[in-house]
Amino acid sequence: MTVIDTNSNCSDKVEVLRAKGVTAVGRYYRVVHPEWALTKTEAQKLSSAGIKLFTVYEDTGHNLTLTAAQGKSDGQNALDQAMAIGQPTGTPIYFALEGLPNGYVESDLAAIRKYFNGVQQAIGSKYALGVYSNGLVCETLLDEGICSYTWLSASKAFAGTRDFYRSGRWNLSQMTPLDQDWDKLSVDINEVKTDFGAFAVTGAVAAAGVLAPTVADMAAAAASSGNFYNDVIMADPRFNSPKRIADPELLEPTTRDLVQAVIADAATNGLKLMIFETYRSQARQVALFNQGATKLKQVGVHHFGLACDIVKDINGQPSWKGDFSMLGALAKHHKLIWGGDWGTPGSVHTFVDTDHVQRVTLGRQARLFDGDWYPDANYDPYADLN
Template sequence: MAYLWNSIVLTRVFGDTCGDRETRVELTSRIVWLEERHAVIIDTPEQTTAKLPCLSARDVKTVIRYYARDTSWPSKRLTRREAERLIEAGISIAVVHQGKGNKPSSFSKPLGRLDGAYARQYAVDVIGQPEGSVIYFAVDYDAGADDVGDLIVEYFIGVKEAFEFAAGMTNHRVGVYGNGLVCQTLLDLGLVAHTWLSQSTGHHGHREFKASGRWSLFQNMPSELCGLDVDIDDLNPRLSEFGSFDRLENPLSPVWTAFRRGAFHELGPESFDEVAIQSSVVKRGGVGLHEGPGLEFQVKQLLIAGTIVRMVRIYGDWALVDLVGDGLIDGAVHRAFLMPTA
């Protein structure tokens, strides 16, 4: 069974023609080692909650999940509920912020400030990420020397400024995911505490930075585990940690906590923008009515396209809505899927 699984992964990743027999044997041996070793670290953009029994059985000890200020794939984002389930299963968590991050236009000092502020706020108010752990920020393309000097460094200066400005919040460290040149430059400048070297061996500075031994994590080629698309990551044998966490802090934001306890009435009007706007659901496939303002809250029901709701209050990107016209809040809908009707 193990050999069959490894053969499938090998074919999926490298195709039917990935070199001579010796190369294939070496690659297969590598995947066998990854499968059979203990304390497996994986990263995945997919929700893991339903797969936790399988992941535990495969000796997964850490799952790296995502924060994202701007993403078209909301399930990519770690939620408090998923974080709780991971820790209950004995699996620690690491996090990386990535919205787009795959092109030069994603990087500048102002964008670094925005992403840094969002990541810190989300870590504290929603997840309860403990002090001293790391938030990695992804540079998911092969940035060359010009982009690194002109854009990437400035972006991470912005992230640093956002972290320093967040007075009163727990103290988190900054990490980077990227090619060797990105990792080395930011480490040399003292802008990051940990580096996560991407799997792309042909990218700028990869071989040199890998050989330097200064990386914290090394990402291996994509594979599949427990029905999830994952990358398996190596911890530098010289290190004992890379910024993961195995507990969650409280309290969270007053709004989140109140919704969690079903105590919305405890919140004062200063927590929200008061509105009274009749709106219509404009998403073709319908939109979820959540128990509270965030993807970490369960979906109570599906509101089909054309459903009329009344936005009662606004909390960030979310509208607290009344479905029956009595002025009471029935749940929360993301405002992107609502359009005023009058």
């Protein structure tokens, strides 16, 4: 998987991108130098070719006016252009804060917050917010819940960049060398996590000389690279919702079936259970962290549709009172890991979560979060433990 960004229109470069194994292209929204901006036709041609997009708003890398008024203006411009090309709602728009030539520092953060306050006023809940900047800015806006996506610039000497890169909390990280020449297309290459906000537009048309993918092509592509997280969760309009979500449809299908089987078996044994939470967004995780409701800033297995919180149903209301050992026994019977012992009851655990079940072992989580693994329908976490 190769992910690039470029300020050039890629409409006539589809074959070059395919030859290089490109799976996603970062393109600009902007007012200054409009010839660099993503167009609807370009977005459709790339989507037709199976190449996804992610977007960034940038008019200047130098001397950006960091005020709420400027943020609102930039946010409105970005919103108008995103809607014009058909960017799906709920996906992120990154806003570039380069602060060249030396990058932003601690004393700039108050103004940056004002700028993003203006951006938020314009964007509302239509799109998620991302930032392209150094490590200091990325970490601050992520920790404070201002942005849910971060794109780390290639300037490793800027404030906080090396530390934030090592933390692995970024969604995209730009690599050097910059401005590589690919058949007169200037590109930068990026490291990526599973979720970096890539999308395709609808109404796609075939690029010149490129056949639009057939149903068979799309099925083959889904079989080789798709998964429930990429294909369903990322496309859901609630992807960035700060609200609690209890919809079982946002559980990966095998996980959903097993959860429903646990609830049905519990009812047979006289215990009425209910789903309390399925999918959880990074925005909700940050809000819970800021409220002191969790010790984790980064969302975990819930985010991937592989975990569910199941509580007792007392007259239609959720309850955490009493013993949850029956949930643990039923979870194991149905090959789900229970948060009461994390699949290893003989071990000492510093954290237990007795209303939580998941279809992934603790040891497999790092690969899940890094985006290089997702369970298939036959995955058995207890076999994985052994």
